[in-house]
Amino acid sequence: MDERQAEHGFHAPAASFAPLPRDSLAGLTGLEVLQRMLDGRLPLPPFGAKMDITPTTVAEGRMVFTGRPNAAFLNPMGTVHGGWIAAILDSAMGCAVHSTLKAGQSYTTTSLTVNYVRALLPGDVEVRCEASALHTGRRTATSEGRLVDTSGRLIAHGVETCLIIDSP
Secondary structure, three states, X not given: OOHHHHHOOOOOOOOOEOOOOHHHOOOOOHHHHHHHHHOOOOOEOHHHHHHOEEEEEEEOOXXXXXXXXXXXXXXXXXXXXXXXXXXXXXXXXXXXXXXXXXXXXXXXXXXXXXXXXXXXXXXXXXXXXXEEEEEEOOOXXXXXXXXXXXXXXXXXXXXXXXXXXXXX
């Protein structure tokens, strides 16, 4: 990590990646689940390891991820595929919603809108994705997110709607 990355707080903790053990989630709020993932008491989702997307900060209604798109995610033009960008935005915005949920609730994304502002070029570049929950109701929640490079330049931004699911 270079000085500029450290200055902007880009840091990914060492982590294990595995599906969440459902029996360990009973009685935990969404924020508690996410905090346990960040401090290593629960594993991170396996897809994060493949995509090099890591959660770094959580607070109620707020989530931050960092990521390093590698050559496997380049499109034919040699820039990072929009799907990788959408995935990190979806992860951060979904987790921002997750952080507002009560014990026994989960969520699923019902709509995702991404606005691409500039191309993300390949290389050893870490990006930061910050998201905030805008509204959490009984059945739906909305959030917004921004993906920036180490200089703080906007790469993409988006909004998301999630369906809130109560456990049976």
